[in-house]
Every structure is written in C-alpha cells, then in structure tokens.
Amino acid sequence: MILRSRRIWQFGVLVTSLFLVSSPNLAQTEVLNPVKALYGYEDLLRMAEDKIIQETPAKAFDFLIKAKEINPDPDYRYYNLSARAHIKLGQIFDGIHAYEESIKKKNDQLDLVLYVADFYEKERKPKEALFYTKIYLEQKPNAKYRLYTAAILSRQLGLESDYESYIQILESDKTFLSEKEALQTSLQKNIKSKKWKEADDLSLRYLVYFPREEGMYETLILARRGRNSELLEQAYQWTTTVFLTETRYFTRYGVYLQEKQRYLEALSLFRRGFYNLLKFYPDSDAGEILFLIRQSYANLGKDRDTLAIDSLVKDFQNQKKITATELENHQSTYRKNREYLLFCIHWFSKRDTAKANDYRQRLKDRDMEFEEQEFLRVMGVFSALPQDL
Structure with missing residues (x-):
C-alpha cells in the first residue's frame, strides 16, 4: 500500500515537471486588459x-x-x-x-x-x-x-489681389443696387430714431452687397455704439480694413481702444493713422493724430516719447522752413521715438535720398529693439502690414 502511494506521488511529480518544461512562457503571458x-x-x-x-x-x-x-x-x-x-x-x-x-x-x-x-x-x-x-x-x-470675411482677412495679411477678388465677387451681385438710396434713407431713419438693433441688422444684412459703401460702415458703427454691442470693435476693424488708407477711421478705432484702457493697442492704431497721413495725405494737419499719440504715450508712462511728440508737432508745423540740421538735431534728442523717425523719412525723401534711406534703416533697427516690448509683430489686426515710407 505504501509502495503504491509512493508510485502515485512520483507520477504526479513527473507530470508537473513535464507541464512546466513544455510551457516555459506561461508565467510571461500578457495579462488581458478587461476593457480592451x-x-x-x-x-x-x-x-x-x-x-x-x-x-x-x-x-x-x-x-x-x-x-x-x-x-x-x-x-x-x-x-x-x-x-x-x-x-x-x-x-x-x-x-x-x-x-x-x-x-x-x-x-x-x-x-x-x-x-x-x-x-x-x-x-x-x-x-x-x-x-x-x-x-x-x-x-x-x-x-x-464668408466671402466678405475672406476679403477682410486677406487684406489684413497684405494679400491685396485676394482681397480685391473677393470684393469683386460680392460687388458682382447687383440684386439690391436699385434699392441702395432707399436703403441708406431707411438706415438714417433708424439711427435718428435710435432704433439701434434695426439699424445694426439692416447694415449687416446689406453690407455684403455694398462692401465699399462708406455709409454702411458709418451706420453699423453708430448702431453698435448706440446699443453698446460687444461687436462694436468688429465694426471698427472692418471699417479700417476696407478704408485702409484713411486716417480718420484709425483715429476713431484708437479712441475706442483708449476708452477700454487698451493704450498700447490704441497707440498702434494712431501710429497707423500717422503713417497714412504722411504717405497719402502729406498736406493734412497732423495735430489731432499727434495729440492722440502723445496722449497714448502719457497713458503708458512713456515720458520721453511724450516730450518727443511735443517737439515733433512744432517741426511738422514748420516743416517747410526747418533746415536739415535743425531736424536732425531735434530727432537725435529723441532718437528712439518712432514718429520722429517716420517723419524724418518723409521729410528727407524729397530732399536727400541717402538720408531718407539712413532713417529707414534706423527705423528698422528701432523696431527690432522694441519688438517684444511693444508687441510690434502681434499687436492689432494690421501687425502684418508694413509701416515704412
């Protein structure tokens, strides 16, 4: 009996040994993920x-x-x-x-x-x-x-041919051309009656048919300002984009940003307005735009630049009589002021090409130095566009 039990035990050990030898990877088998x-x-x-x-x-x-x-x-x-x-x-x-x-x-x-x-x-x-x-x-x-949106975005990126293409597609639809005068009259009535929502809705609806009609933008801005709309800034952006060479719309947009205490952004808009004035309307009075630039510098605590604008206003008013030496001396006093550099480029461009090019390079160097501090490459919707004369 003892002998028989011993044989059974030996057989069990043998089977277990064979099983372990024949299944060497059993202990390493991947545990199945129940979720998978x-x-x-x-x-x-x-x-x-x-x-x-x-x-x-x-x-x-x-x-x-x-x-x-x-x-x-x-x-x-x-x-x-x-x-x-x-x-x-x-x-x-x-x-x-x-x-x-x-x-x-x-x-x-x-x-x-x-x-x-x-x-x-x-x-x-x-x-x-x-x-x-x-x-x-x-x-x-x-x-x-969306065609209108594509036009706006294209111009903000400097893609003028794309902008013009999209605008022409919109203008090719003459559906409401005969009603343009009646539409303008209706918009004016809504504004006069302070029906801000009606004026806003009407302007937005027909703007895509008359994308370069100035009156549409005027009523849109007035309506959204009247109703204190969150979309007022969008109206300013559209207007300044479509009328990119104007000065007054950049002024108005900048004043809006000042009201919101967004002073650095306001400065970028006023700078664009000053650039437009020098490039497209050089005989205009720069008093208002320079005052607003000065105000922006004061709000930002930039005392040196504030004084620079005081000097620049006098030079701008006296630009037909001022000498090159006098202008350069004044500019060297405020050599980092962007507006002075821009004005020097403008003034010398008709008198001394080499000097104008020298000031162009100084402006580039100045902007590179202040690029991060003033967010020059990211500030505002027109940051991708050049501002050199």
Missing part, C-alpha cells in the same frame, strides 16, 4: 461620450486612450470627442487643435470649420482664420458673409 477584451472601438467612443455628457470629461480620456490603442489611426469622431473633453476642462487650445485634426479627417463638417475659423479670428490669428474660411468656401462658394 470586452469592448471594441465603437463601444469605447460611446463610453467616452457618456463621460463628457456626465460632466466627467477627464475620465473620457481613459476610454479614448484605449480606443486609439485598438485603432491607431482613429476617425474624426475620436478627435471631436477629444476636443469636447479638452474644452470642458478649460483646455481651449488643445480642444481647437483636436478639432483641426478632425477636419483633416473629414472637412465637410461645415459648422465645425466655421467654429475654428471664428475662434482664430477672435484670437487675432488672421492666417489661420483665412485658412479655415477658405475650406468652407471651397464647399460653399456663394456664402456671402
């Missing part, structure tokens, strides 16, 4: 969406990560869910980038394309805004408001 094993790609996307709906967006990423492990090249829905989760977590730019990936996968999501385009326009990124506006226009070529 039980749910497919579609299931994981639905579960991620549920978490977003339930206001627990952080947990959605757990399922999105597993979904991408199953499908390393996920479709547009994956990116849409990722974007929604990011945005709910306050990670706006991450959300926008995810939406961009979604559009790459499926570009006929037109509402989404406009959402991204409008986001970049508000963020003052005209290049990106124009890119997505063009994607929309490829599929909706007759969308008037």
